[in-house]
Amino acid sequence: MAATQEEIVSGLAEIVNEIAGIPVEDVQLDKSFTDDLDVDSLSMVEVVVAAEERFDVKIPDDDVKNLKTVGDAADYIAKHQVAK
């Protein structure tokens, strides 16, 4: 079964916490990765790769730049993940 939006956001929060050391509770839908969460462009790649593995989804480099907020990423994953 595909992950729900809630599961995706909490999964992203764990990933961002692991990679950038940001408290899990700070990772909210409206937060910008770069401006609010201090995830720079290279850490963003690590976040994306970890999210790909966790949610069984492919996020090509060209699409990464469109993922400005946690909500953008959650929507993208929800739309592209492979239902199990």
Added chain:
Amino acid sequence: MAKIKPSKGSPYARIMGVGGYRPTRVVPNEVILETIDSSDEWIRSRSGIATRHWASPEETVTAMSIEASGKAIADAGLSPQDIDGVIVATVSHFKQTPAVATEIADKLGTGKPAAFDISAGCAGFGYGLTLAKSMVIDGSASHVLVIGVERLSDLTDLTDRATAFLFGDGAGAVIVGPAKEPMIGPTVWGSEGDKSTTITQTVPWTDYRDGAVERFPAIMQEGQAVFRWAVFEMAKVAQQALDAAGISAHDLDVFIPHQANMRIIDSMVKTLKLPEHVTVARDVETTGNTSAASIPLAMERLLATGQAKSGDTALVIGFGAGLVYAATVVTLP
């Protein structure tokens, strides 16, 4: 059909000596900041680079190579006459022909070695090492000088805030010769030409000659795409090289990745789950990215500073424009 006598080489090959040359001028981030809108903190956090060396007009590709090679030959306990193969890996020698390897060989005082240049970007050293090993095992050479040398400052766009701080100049060299046991493992190498635009010279020389562009060509790259490939795809290649050598990460003493960027190195170490006892080359901090020269330069520094010692087992991996890559396990000289 006439019977052809097979060539006879050594059963195995090894790295016998290493040498490096870093240009005299040390360039701190403050100098880079004169032409880009950035900060020392930003450059350090994105790349781990604090200083790099830039060559003077006298520190040519040939001159730097001769310095590094002389040290490598001495370190191997050989004299120039013992060298019968010279391979130069570079992308920043601006005279297409003849190969700069022949001039270097001559000025070093070698005899008449096989001498040629190769172009394999930041994987150039690994490609050269692999060719040299094959030559020694095949018997077509007994002692091969492999040089990685770059003057990337000539190919740097100092107004490009994504790359202005990255590149440095220098030369590193090793001697590959015969061994009684395997001291250079199987090479895992390859190319991904479908990603050729991720790291590339901006335009061909002819575009500049013909006035199609005003700026001398430079190296540009797509940072995020390169980072993803370098960390996650190259970690797989590194693991394959360990598997091919029949060892695990726990058997390693040293890890010498191409010195592209400290963030790539840190992330690779994490992805590969390298044990804490493994010494990791972090020469990029004071040398910048010197492409084909970075691995032998880092190797030389680790040995010179006592962070690594002769006989240590090291994983080396180069990766860069092509995209191309080469990884192997070696015993340090």
